[in-house]
Amino acid sequence: MNTPISAQNVRPEPGAINSSCILALDLGTTTGWALRSHDGLITSGMVSFRPGRFDGGGMRYLRFTNWLTELDRLSGPIAAIWFEEVRAHRGVDASHVYGGLMATLTAWAELRGVPYEGVAVGSIKRHATGKGNAPKEAMIAAARARGFSPVDDNEADAIAILHWAIETNGGLR
Template sequence: MTNQNLPAEGWNEKRVLLALDLGSQTGWAVRHPDGNITSGTLAFKNNRFEGGGMRYLRFRQWLDELNALVGGVGAVAVEEVRRHAGVDAAHVYGGFLAVVTSWCEARGIPYQGVPVGTIKKHATGKGNASKAQVIHAMKRLGFKPEDDNQADALALLHWAIAQEVGL
C-alpha cells in the first residue's frame, strides 16, 4: 500500500510526518519540521443517531484540520493490520484506510503501510510484543501514551523516521 508519489531526498528534515493507528479509537503522532513530536488519540465512534458513514466524515474533517494546523502534511505512515478481532473491526479499519489513502492521493501526499510486527520489532526488539511492551517502550523514550493506540502511533512514527523510506 505505497503511494508512488515519492518526494525528493531530504524531505525528512522539512516535512511533517503523520503516523496513524486506525480504528474507532485512532492513535496519531506527528513529527513537526522542527523535530518536535505531538501525539494523541481520537474517538470516531458513531452515536445511535448517526448513519454509518459519519465516523469517516469526521475522520476526513480531522485530517483536513490537522493538515491546515501543521502547514501541510508531507507524508503519512499507517499501521497495516492483516488480522482483526472480528468482522466489524475489519470493516471499520477498511473504511478508515480508504479515507486516509484517498485523502493522500487527492493531495499528492505519499503514504505507506507498515506491518504491525515490523513496528513492534523496531520498538521493542520483538515482532510479537504485547500492547503493554509497546507502551513501556514509548515511555522509555519519554512519552506518556494514554493507551495502546497512541503508543502504536508513536512507535510507527519512530520506525518511519528511522527508516527514511521515502515517505
C-alpha cells in the same frame, strides 16, 4: 488518456523527510496518532471515531476526513503518512472499520498528492521493542522509554510508527 499519478508513487525529495511534517496513524475506532512537525517537535494523542447514537453509517469517515483536513491545516502541510497495516482482525466489525478508515485515508492523501505507506505490525513492534509479537504493555513501555506518556496502546503504536518512519528514513522507496 492520461493516467493519474498515485500519491503512493510521489516521493519526498531525498533528505526532505528530515524537515517535513509527517504523520503516523494506528487506524481504528480509537485512532492513535503521532505527528512530527517541521521544527522536529513530536506531538501525539488518540481520537475517537465512535459513531453517535443518531449517526449514519458514514459519519465516522466524514469526521475522520475533517480531522485529517484540520490537522493538515493547523500543523501541515503533511508531507507523508505512515499507518499500521493490519492483515488480520479480531472481528468482522473491526475489519470493516479499518477498511473504511484506510479507504478514507488513502483517498484523502491521493487527492492532495501526499505519499502514504502501510507498515507491517511485526515491523513496528520489532523496531520498538525488539520483538515482533510484543504485547500492548511492551509497546506502551517502549513509548515511555522514549519520553512519551501515551494514554493507551493506540497512541503508543502511532509513536512507534513515527519513530520507525524517521529512523528508517520512512521506508518510502
